[in-house]
Amino acid sequence: MKSIKVTEPFKIEICDVEKPEIRTGKEVLVKVKAAGVCGSDMHIYHGTSPVATYPRVIGHEVVGIVEEIGEDVSKIKSGDHVIVDPVVSCGKCYACKIGRQNVCSSLKVRGVHEDGGYREFMVVPEDSLHVLSKDLPWEEAVMIEPFTIGAQVCSRGELTKDDTVFIMGAGPVGQCVLQVAKKIGAKCIISDLTESRLEKARKLGADLVINAGIEDVKEIIMKETNNEGVPVVIDAVCTTASFENAFDYVTTAGRILVLGLNKKPSQIAQLNIMAKELDVRGSRLHNNKFPEVVKWFNNREIVAKDMISHVFQFTDIYKAIELIENSSIENQKVILKFDY
Ligand SMILES: [Zn+2]
Ligand SMILES: [Zn+2]
Known part of the structure; x- marks a missing residue:
C-alpha cells in the first residue's frame, strides 16, 4: 500500500x-x-x-x-x-x-x-x-476533527449563550469556532484581513465582522460592548501581536483563549492580567469532544x-x-x- x-x-x-x-x-x-x-x-x-x-x-x-x-x-x-x-x-x-x-x-x-x-x-x-x-x-x-477544536476552545472559554465572543481570524479554524459559538447561542464578532473570509463568516452567522486591515478593531469592539470589552476573546490568528491585542479587547474577569504554536514570546504586562483578573487559557486538540461533534454531523446540525x-x-x-x-x-x- x-x-x-x-x-x-x-x-x-x-x-x-x-x-x-x-x-x-x-x-x-x-x-x-x-x-x-x-x-x-x-x-x-x-x-x-x-x-x-x-x-x-x-x-x-x-x-x-x-x-x-x-x-x-x-x-x-x-x-x-x-x-x-x-x-x-x-x-x-x-x-x-x-x-x-x-x-x-x-x-x-x-x-x-x-x-x-x-x-x-x-x-x-x-x-x-x-x-x-x-x-x-x-x-x-x-x-469533524477541526470542529472538535472549535468545541474545545468554546468549552475552555466557558462560552454561554449570554456571552459575546470575539474570534480573531476567520480562516478554517476561526470558522469552526464561529459555528460552534453560534450553536451555543453566543453573540459572535469575528475579524480577518481577507474580505472573502469575512463574507464567509457573515454567511455562517457572524453577528459582526471586522476587517482588521482597514478598521479600528478596538474602537468597534468597545462601541459594541458599551466600552466594556468582550468576556471571551479567542485568538485564532496566533501571532505575537494578536495575543497582545487580545488583552485590549477583553473585559474585566474575561477569558482569553490561546490556540497558537508560536514559540516567540509576546509582551504582556502582569498588571493587565492581575487588574482585570483575567483567565488566559490554552486550548489544545480536544477533550472527549468527538461524541458530541459526531452527533452534530450525523444529525446534520452542522453542515x-x-x-x-x-x-x-x-x-x-x-x-x-x-x-x-x-x-x-x-x-x-x-x-x-x-x-x-
Ligand atoms: Zn488539524
Ligand atoms: Zn497521561
Whole structure:
C-alpha cells in the first residue's frame, strides 16, 4: 500500500509500505477514505512544528471504513464508517487522572508524534474510533476533527449563550469556532484581513465582522460592548501581536483563549492580567469532544461542505501543497481522498 511521509522538512515522499496488521484483540483495521490537510500538517512540512518528529506519516483528520476487527472488539463492526481520534494518552499522569487526556504529559498525536492517516490503511484501537452515519460524505466527515477544536476552545472559554465572543481570524479554524459559538447561542464578532473570509463568516452567522486591515478593531469592539470589552476573546490568528491585542479587547474577569504554536514570546504586562483578573487559557486538540461533534454531523446540525474548497487524490499531494502554498489561490479546506 502507499503512504505519504514527510521525511524531513520540505521533503514529502509517496512510499510503498507493508499493509499494517491487527496485532491485539482490541485493534481495528481501517481503510482510509479521506483526510484533511491542516495548518499543523503544513507546520510539519515546513519544519516549524515544535512537537513533530521525522520521518512522519502526517494527517490527523482521518475518516475511513472498517475492513477488519480484532477478536475483542465490541463497539465497532466491519463496514462501519469511522473517524479516527488523533489523541493518544497514557491514562496515568495528573492530566489524564483529572480527565484532561488531551494534555497528557506523554501525549502522542497521530500524524505528529506517531504515524497518522495519509496512508491507505491504518490499525487503530477501537477506543480511538467513532462511528459515522453512512450517508455523511467522506470529505465532509473529515471536518469533524477541526470542529472538535472549535468545541474545545468554546468549552475552555466557558462560552454561554449570554456571552459575546470575539474570534480573531476567520480562516478554517476561526470558522469552526464561529459555528460552534453560534450553536451555543453566543453573540459572535469575528475579524480577518481577507474580505472573502469575512463574507464567509457573515454567511455562517457572524453577528459582526471586522476587517482588521482597514478598521479600528478596538474602537468597534468597545462601541459594541458599551466600552466594556468582550468576556471571551479567542485568538485564532496566533501571532505575537494578536495575543497582545487580545488583552485590549477583553473585559474585566474575561477569558482569553490561546490556540497558537508560536514559540516567540509576546509582551504582556502582569498588571493587565492581575487588574482585570483575567483567565488566559490554552486550548489544545480536544477533550472527549468527538461524541458530541459526531452527533452534530450525523444529525446534520452542522453542515460543513461549504468550507471545503479543493479535493485531491492523495497521490496528488504535491499539487495539493503547491495550491496551499500559492497565496494567490484562495483556498479554504483542502482534502485528500483515497480512491473512492
Ligand atoms: Zn488539524
Ligand atoms: Zn497521561
